[in-house]
Amino acid sequence: MSPAAEPGRLLRVDHAACCRSGACSLVAPDLFDQGDDGKVLLKTARPPAHLWEAAEEAADYCPVSAIELETLPE
Amino acid sequence: MADQLPTYPITERTCPYDPPAGLLELQSQAPLVRVQLPTGPAWLVTGYDAARALLDDPRMSSDMGREGFPTLYKQKMRPVLKGSFMRMDGDDHAFYRTMLAGEFSVKRVAAMRPEIEEACDQLLDEMVRKGPPTNLHEAYGIPVSSRSICRLLGVPYEDSEFFTTHLEALFDPHRAGAPERIAASKAALSGYLDELVTRKQKDPGDDMISRLVADYLVPGKVERPELLLTSYLLLAAGHETTANMITTGTAALLMHPEQLTAVRDEPQLLRGAVEELLRYLSIFQFGITRIAVEDVTFGDQTVAAGEGIIVSPLLGNRDQDVYGDPHTLDVRRRSRPHLSFGHGPHLCVGHTLARIELQIAFERLLARLPDLSLAVPASEVPFRTETLVFGTVDLPVTWGGRTAGASA
Ligand code: HEM
Ligand code: HEM
Numbered sequence: 001m002s003p004a005a006e007p008g009r010l011l012r013v014d015h016a017a018c019c020r021s022g023a024c025s026l027v028a029p030d031l032f033d034q035g036d037d038g039k040v041l042l043k044t045a046r047p048p049a050h051l052w053e054a055a056e057e058a059a060d061y062c063p064v065s066a067i068e069l070e071t072l073p074e
Numbered sequence: 075m076a077d078q079l080p081t082y083p084i085t086e087r088t089c090p091y092d093p094p095a096g097l098l099e100l101q102s103q104a105p106l107v108r109v110q111l112p113t114g115p116a117w118l119v120t121g122y123d124a125a126r127a128l129l130d131d132p133r134m135s136s137d138m139g140r141e142g143f144p145t146l147y148k149q150k151m152r153p154v155l156k157g158s159f160m161r162m163d164g165d166d167h168a169f170y171r172t173m174l175a176g177e178f179s180v181k182r183v184a185a186m187r188p189e190i191e192e193a194c195d196q197l198l199d200e201m202v203r204k205g206p207p208t209n210l211h212e213a214y215g216i217p218v219s220s221r222s223i224c225r226l227l228g229v230p231y232e233d234s235e236f237f238t239t240h241l242e243a244l245f246d247p248h249r250a251g252a253p254e255r256i257a258a259s260k261a262a263l264s265g266y267l268d269e270l271v272t273r274k275q276k277d278p279g280d281d282m283i284s285r286l287v288a289d290y291l292v293p294g295k296v297e298r299p300e301l302l303l304t305s306y307l308l309l310a311a312g313h314e315t316t317a318n319m320i321t322t323g324t325a326a327l328l329m330h331p332e333q334l335t336a337v338r339d340e341p342q343l344l345r346g347a348v349e350e351l352l353r354y355l356s357i358f359q360f361g362i363t364r365i366a367v368e369d370v371t372f373g374d375q376t377v378a379a380g381e382g383i384i385v386s387p388l389l390g391n392r393d394q395d396v397y398g399d400p401h402t403l404d405v406r407r408r409s410r411p412h413l414s415f416g417h418g419p420h421l422c423v424g425h426t427l428a429r430i431e432l433q434i435a436f437e438r439l440l441a442r443l444p445d446l447s448l449a450v451p452a453s454e455v456p457f458r459t460e461t462l463v464f465g466t467v468d469l470p471v472t473w474g475g476r477t478a479g480a481s482a
């Protein structure tokens with residue numbers, strides 16, 4: 001999914017906190033999936049720049065703030 | 075002084091689409107405002123950020139059995155039944171959400187799409203066959219919702235008529251049924267679910283009940299009454315809400331024709347349009363209740379241990395600091411997540427299903443009847459402002475050559 005990952009942003013999910021809502025896969029299917037048990041599966045930790053906005057949206061939609069998008073130092 | 079607090083709920087609306095003025099006035103005071111509920115004083119949560127913070131705070135309990143729990147109706151305190159997970163906290167609550175999560179995963183719900191589409195198309199065929207005008211709630215909103223629930227649970231086709239008849243009677247919007255009839259339908263549905271579990275035990279299918287029987291009931295992880303109660307709760311919380319959203323969402327589009335045209339002609343707007351309609355209509359209008367088990371501070375305000383809160387999605391969804399021009403319906407809006415499904419670990423378990431149902435329902439309706447219009451003047455469409463679920467259940471619509479002489 002992420003060709004020649006661009007530097008800059010690191011996507012992280014807290015699996016223990018994830019409450020299996022499916023909200024992230026719904027708004028950003030290119031970045032998130034769910035296991036059969038509903039738990040979040042991260043497709044890539046280094047999203048390409050054109051998916052940063054989707055990643056931010058997913059983090060906002062997560063009902064338990066289990067998604068974090070970090071800006072990596074240059 | 076308690077007797078000087080504004081009483082809640084406040085229901086008097088001038089325009090059915092706008093929150094009551096008295097409610098907006100409270101929002102302008104503070105993110106948390108003391109109000110008087112039928113059960114006593116509580117904090118009304120008026121702000122978006124406060125709503126999200128408090129609904130995702132483990133010190134806020136959903137346990138209605140706790141002394142002082144805020145409710146909108148005076149009722150006897152009862153301990154929460156095993157399986158009534160809406161009213162549980164922490165690991166007990168998570169157990170049931172884990173049990174259901176796979177059933178509502180984005181993939182599982184997407185797999186239901188063809189069947190929901192087929193149901194919508196059949197209902198539209200039927201509407202067209204009978205001809206206009208028709209009450210869209212009865213012809214479309216209600217049955218789209220009840221058929222989707224049949225599919226979710228795995229109610230076989232030959233039983234779906236029996237099942238939907240009783241489900242619809244339980245939520246009869248006009249309460250035409252005598253209380254005994256409603257009680258009879260409730261008993262019929264509970265009895266039917268019981269039978270269904272027995273049947274799926276012998277002859278499993280590709281559906282929720284079959285999987286819960288095999289993975290939870292048979293290995294002894296849940297008891298039979300718990301499984302039945304959990305399934306029943308899905309009907310109770312999922313049917314009327316979704317049906318109402320289909321009908322009231324259509325009403326809002328018909329009364330904002332430029333918005334309807336945009337959704338009809340640009341199907342890529344559909345997903346955002348559904349979110350905007352959920353935000354704009356905030357049908358679960360009065361709020362989501364919790365009780366603080368410890369002192370919880372938001373900004374410079376504190377909810378003390380033992381105090382109740384009621385989170386208003388209606389106000390949070392119209393928070394000026396979050397939504398520009400919040401009182402305008404704009405299907406092209408790209409905005410932060412609305413609060414209509416709640417927030418935190420109790421976020422509506424059916425949100426994935428409700429969202430896909432709404433997308434399909436509007437898409438099929440507008441594609442099939444592109445000239446759909448109101449069959450009465452907009453001012454004659456009755457809105458229910460005093461019910462738990464806001465909206466209209468009487469939406470007379472017409473289409474095709476617009477019956478000459480119709481009052482619209
Ligand atoms: C547009 C339609 C719907 C709306 C507006 C809606 C709204 C809500 C809201 C606001 C909550 C949160 C309650 C709280 O935090 O205490 C909730 C919870 C819930 N909803 Fe929905 N809902 C809808 C459709 C559905 C559907 C289709 C189902 C099931 C098939 C469903 C089942 C539930 C259940 C079981 C809960 C309790 C979740 C929990 O406490 O963990 N809802 N819903
Ligand atoms: C979150 C806690 C909730 C609990 C504990 C709860 C529980 C229930 C139960 C057990 C019933 C069945 C009542 C009966 O048949 O006697 C019911 C009915 C109903 N629920 Fe909920 N539900 C909750 C959330 C919701 C939500 C979020 C909505 C709407 C968005 C909703 C709307 C309704 C409506 C309209 C009825 C029909 C009431 C009537 O009989 O007229 N509920 N609820």
Ligand code: SF4
Pocket residue numbers: 013017018019020021022023024025038039040061062063064065066067
């Ligand atoms: S949105 Fe959050 S809680 Fe929901 S599945 Fe994704 S990570 Fe889990």
